[in-house]
Amino acid sequence: MGIELNHTIVWSSDKDRSAQFVAEILGLPEPGSFGRFRVLELGNGVSLDFADRQGPIAPQHYAFLVSDDEFDAIFARIKDRGIRFWADPGQQQPGQINHRFGGRGVYFEGPDGHDLEALTAPYSGAEA
Template sequence: MSVELNHTIVWSSDKNHSARFVADILGLPEPGSFGRFRVLELANGASLDFADREGPIARQHYAFLVSDEEFDAIFARIKEKGIRFWADPGQEQPGQINHRFGGRGVYFEGPDGHNLEALTAPYSEAEA
């Protein structure tokens, strides 16, 4: 049996706003609906299921593997919207991107403080 991630819930103070924000930045179609969720379908069949939650939202990390062309478009939208970005998950290298594993990567925050990442080279291909 092969194991694949099918979906994950993204807790949000406003699921509609959060789902649209991520879709817009990543250049994806408008999120759909399923029950109480706003669903953002990804190319590999997994989905982000945005759900409203009252009170504090625990910050999570979501990384998106993209092509070089997609990275250029995503990074342009981040800069156009004035979204703060970093080269690292600890936010110690502001205003920079990284070049890990022969690719490029950038971290930025979503509406509820989730740490979002776009990267062009998967870490799984990195040498140990």
């Protein structure tokens, strides 16, 4: 068996708010609970385990590979909520999406400043 990512902890100032935000924007089912975590199950068996943390949260990057139809729905929810978005992770191209590798991508921030990305074409195997 090859090595696969199983889960990752997403530190949050409010795990319920953060997990719900990501679930709603991505159009996923209500987050579940496991111990002290709010758990968001992704389609490939990986879970995001949201946990509360006191003090500053170091922003991380989470990228979600989605279909074209899912991208359209996600992007519509981002715009409907008035969430700022960018075509790049450095936030130098506000109000735009990118078209890397023949797909589409958008970056936006979660409640604790985590850099979230929805993309329709994977970067793996792409030419630099």
